[in-house]
Amino acid sequence: MLLLVAGLAFAAAGLIVVVRTRRLSRNGVRTTGVVVGLAPGSSDESGRRIMHPVVSFATVAGEAVTAQASLGSGSGGPRVGATVPVLYDPTRPTRIAIDTFAQRGTWLGWIGLLIGLGLLGTGVAGLS
Numbered sequence: 482m483l484l485l486v487a488g489l490a491f492a493a494a495g496l497i498v499v500v501r502t503r504r505l506s507r508n509g510v511r512t513t514g515v516v517v518g519l520a521p522g523s524s525d526e527s528g529r530r531i532m533h534p535v536v537s538f539a540t541v542a543g544e545a546v547t548a549q550a551s552l553g554s555g556s557g558g559p560r561v562g563a564t565v566p567v568l569y570d571p572t573r574p575t576r577i578a579i580d581t582f583a584q585r586g587t588w589l590g591w592i593g594l595l596i597g598l599g600l601l602g603t604g605v606a607g608l609s
Contacts, residue, residue, distance in 0.1 A: 492597025
């Protein structure tokens with residue numbers, strides 16, 4: 482039963498991430514921004530702090546926006562002062578992703594969805 486609950490949670494979370502990131506990729510506006518800071522998030526499994534880039538950019542309407550990227554990293558992410566490609570929601574410009582494969586996060590959603598489906602399958606097989 483625990484595998485079914487865990488599988489459902491992972492699958493639901495993964496699906497939400499996939500849908501949100503695909504929607505942003507499809508409807509978002511691409512521009513260039515500058516990393517102006519790094520905001521601390523949660524810690525990873527090794528205890529390192531996950532840092533989320535804070536990016537300044539201008540919308541197509543010329544509005545200046547500073548927003549925190551939804552996905553961060555423990556290391557290897559963009560550094561303060563770096564110019565980065567930005568993808569933002571035109572209806573809510575503070576909803577952004579750094580427009581690279583690793584930073585958009587779609588892959589993370591797919592991994593969660595696949596793990597969830599695997600746990601669901603194992604849980605269902607265990608009930609038989």
